[in-house]
Amino acid sequence: MNGSSLLICGARIIDPANGFDGEGFVSVREGRIESCGRLRPGGDFDQTLGAEGRWLMPGLIDLAGRLREPGQSGKGTLRSESRAALAGGITTLVLPPDTRPAIDSPAVLDWLRSRVAELGDFELLPLGALTRGLEGRVLAEMAALSAAGCVGVSQATAPLDDSLLMRRALEYAATLDLSVHIVPMSGALAGNGCAHEGAVATRLGLPAIPVAAETTAMAQWLALAETTGARLHFGRxxxxxxxxxxxxxxxxxLPxxxxxxxxxxxxxxxxxEGFDPHCHVIPPLREADDREALRHAxxxxxxxxxxxxxxxHEGDAKTNPFPLTEPGISGLDTLLSLGLGLIDQGVIEPIDLVARLTSGPARILRRASGSLTPGARADFVLLxxxxxxxxxxxxxxxxxxxxPFLGRSLRGRVLGTWFSGRRVFER
Structure with missing residues (x-):
C-alpha cells in the first residue's frame, strides 16, 4: 500500500542522479522516497528489509518498447509485457506510436490510458505519431496529442523522406516544446534491405542497408533542427x-x-551467419567496429x-527465409543483465550503466524520475x-x-521492483 513505510538496509545504493554509489539505507513513506544515504534514518517503519550484498537503484526507464496492444495481441499484451518489464526492473516505458491503429489521435491514447490504469503497476509514456497513420504524407495533430499526454512525437521506424514535411514537423513540434524522436533511416537508400551492407550480406546474398541510409537521414534532420530550434532525439x-x-x-x-x-x-x-532470424533487426546489426564505437559513445x-x-513476436514471425521474417528482438527480460555484462567486460562503470538506464533517459524525457532523491516517486529495483x-x-x-541470447548464461537477477512505493514484482 502507498500509505505504508519501508526501510531497506545495507544495500549498495547506486543513484547516478545524485552521484551516490555506496552502502546505505533507503526509506519510503506514502509512496515517496523519504531518505537515501549512508546514515540510518530515525523513526519507525512498517517493514524493514535487509539487503546486504544486493544492489538498489532507481526503476529503469526504457525509451523504446513495444507492448503489442492495440492491434497485435497475438504477439504480446499490455499485461504479459508489462510483467516482463517489471521482472527486468523497468518501471517506466516509452511506447513508440506504431501500434495498430497508430497513436495519431487522443482516442488511441484514451484506450491505452484506461488499460494501463487497470494494471496500475508501471508508467507508460506514449509517443504520438509525427504523421497521420505514420504514412509520411500529412502531419498529425501534435497539439491534441501533446494535450492528451504524449511525451514526444515520432515516426517509429517508418521513413520520412519529404524534407519540406520534415521541416514543418520540426517547426510544429518546436512551438509545443515537444521532442521529436527519430530512428534515422532514408527509405530510398534502405529500400527492402534487411542486413548491413558489407561482406556478410554479400556472402549470404541478403538485400543490404548501407550506413549512408542512417547518416544521410541524420544529416538532414540535424540541418533542419538547427534551422527550427526543435529538440531532436535519435533512437537506436x-x-x-x-x-x-x-x-x-x-x-x-544543438539540442x-x-x-x-x-x-x-x-x-x-x-x-x-547461418541466417539466424533472431538477428534480423532494423536498423541492422553493423560491423564489429561500429559496435565498439557505440560502446565508447x-x-x-x-x-x-x-x-x-x-x-x-510469435514463433511463426521468425520461421520464413531471413528477408521475409519480421524484424525485432524481445529485450525486456535481458536488458539489465546484458548491461551487467558490459560492466564485466570493462566497457562501463556500474554508476554509468545505471545512469544510461535511469537518469539519462529521464533527462531526455525531461521527467522528474530516475532518481532516489527524497520526495521522488518511490520507483526502485533490488538486484x-x-x-x-x-x-x-x-x-x-x-x-x-x-x-538471439537464448541459451546464454547471464549475471544479475531482479529480486523485487517497487512502483510508487508498492512492491509490484517479487521473484
Missing part, C-alpha cells in the same frame, strides 16, 4: 559514423540526444540512454548482482521468445 543508432555525427552536433550546441538498443552493444553482422555519455527496443540465470522459454516472462 547503429553505426560509428552516426555516433561521430552525434558528438559533433552536441559539441556545436540533440540519442539512445542505442542493448543488442547493438553486443551483436554484429557476423551474428547473421555510451561509456562517454554522448549516447545518454540504452533501451531494450523490445519487439516480441542480486551475482545470481546467474539461463535465457530460455522457462525464464522469459515476455510472450516473445525471439531473442
Amino acid at each position: 543508432l547503429s553505426s560509428a559514423r552516426a555516433a561521430t555525427m552525434l558528438i559533433q552536433a552536441q559539441s556545436a550546441g 540533440v540526444t540519442a539512445d542505442v538498443a542493448m543488442h547493438a552493444l553486443w551483436l554484429s553482422d557476423a551474428d547473421l 555510451v561509456a562517454s555519455g554522448a549516447i545518454g540512454a540504452i533501451c531494450s527496443d523490445h519487439q516480441p 542480486d548482482p551475482q545470481a546467474r540465470w539461463d535465457v530460455g522459454p522457462q525464464t522469459l516472462l515476455s510472450r516473445g521468445r525471439n531473442t
